[in-house]
């Protein structure tokens with residue numbers, strides 16, 4: 384572990400530099416730059432088809448970028464993919480919960496694949512932590528959407544990965560299930576885990592994230608804290624907004640402005 | 646290697662739970678070949694002259710091949726379901742053996758098909774299947790059936806990877822189930838009309854059926870066995886390569 388090429392080469396937990404990705408002729412990412420500080424929650428905000436999942440797949444070693452480079456937890460996603468995998472976990476856009484297995488068995492499965500000792504105990508603790516203990520022995524096909532999503536996130540936390548990727552963790556959930564997932568994400572912050580989450584919901588980014596990046600037309604249009612992003616609004620616009628501008632106003636201003644300038 | 650074995654074992658246990666919890670997949674797999682066997686033995690069998698050989702013995706090799714052809718539809722279905730949700734992607738982002746996932750599906754397919762084959766052979770024995778085959782010949786039968794199952798499993802893997810829907814993932818098995826009917830499995834190929842006879846004589850099923858039948862009957866096994874093995878290995882290699890390419894394309 385101490386050889387120079389395996390020691391982390393940079394401080395930030397996630398660094399993406401000029402990432403491009405095309406599927407055939409279709410250029411989805413046109414040069415994405417992103418930096419996420421360790422222990423922070425970063426939201427990647429973008430509309431349907433903006434390329435959020437594509438970027439997540441590149442950072443989690445599922446697909447290769449067409450151009451550019453990226454490192455996660457200090458390891459290069461292309462050259463040190465297996466090292467990256469040791470440091471991360473992914474809760475993808477589509478459920479990775481096995482419906483035939485119980486909640487307990489789903490968690491044990493991941494613990495065994497991570498070669499941890501006491502998989503049963505690990506599973507029990509996580510079920511407790513995510514308020515799923517009562518449903519531990521039930522097949523997850525019978526879980527509600529919110530329960531399944533919480534279990535999905537719990538599965539991602541086994542082995543305490545340094546960096547957790549959550550791709551649209553609350554899409555399709557009802558408001559109360561959304562709150563449950565938000566709680567789970569907030570717990571991660573308390574443990575010092577770095578989180579990159581994608582969302583289409585502006586209020587979600589506002590609520591959860593330390594910093595926000597807006598992905599639109601293949602590049603990051605703006606990046607910063609909510610306060611910093613508010614300053615990006617054209618001053619005239621701010622004058623006429625009675626209440627504090629929401630992220631929605633900023634998002635619309637940025638993406639609309641982009642369209643009309645074309 | 647140690648990692649590969651332990652990861653494959655964990656993932657194999659997961660899939661075996663799927664099978665144990667939906668035993669209908671094994672029953673359905675065995676039900677169709679059993680129905681076809683009963684139909685041929687009790688309805689059509691009388692019309693075919695197989696000499697002193699009981700018709701059930703004559704026809705069992707074809708029935709066994711149909712059993713595997715219908716069983717691998719579930720192999721493709723299980724794989725398709727893992728690929729279409731997020732399960733495959735979660736495993737791929739974990740530091741596990743890169744090939745454990747695929748081998749867990751292949752192993753599960755083989756175990757499930759062997760269970761179905763045992764059910765079918767058991768029923769065949771009940772309705773009059775008899776063989777004087779020696780232990781060596783039985784070993785040859787088992788070896789050929791395992792190789793055939795492995796080869797068709799890779800066909801199923803390709804179907805599961807390439808499909809866009811569950812129906813697409815399983816539909817490929819229908820023509821495979823049909824192939825034994827245009828072979829020496831149920832009636833001698835000599836009775837078939839010209840072009841059909843040509844196809845029946847040269848398609849893979851005929852050489853496999855003839856080999857299995859000779860092994861069961863204790864008659865000399867001709868060059869058919871090499872043709873049969875050649876077909877199985879060729880199918881296995883070609884489809885394993887296509888499966889590799891499909892997996893590779895997903896991660897490009």
Ligand SMILES: Nc1ncnc2c1ncn2[C@@H]1O[C@H](COP(=O)(O)OP(=O)(O)OP(=O)(O)O)[C@@H](O)[C@H]1O
Pocket residue numbers: 406409411429430431432433434435436437438476583
């Ligand atoms: N494997 C692929 N082959 C071809 N095109 C693809 C592939 N994956 C994604 N795309 C295209 O890339 C674009 C971005 O897709 P992506 O899934 O990254 O968007 P997203 O921001 O995650 O959208 P959503 O909010 O709907 O999840 C889309 O136009 C999509 O059709």
Ligand SMILES: [Mg+2]
Pocket residue numbers: 435436437476550551
């Ligand atoms: Mg997406």
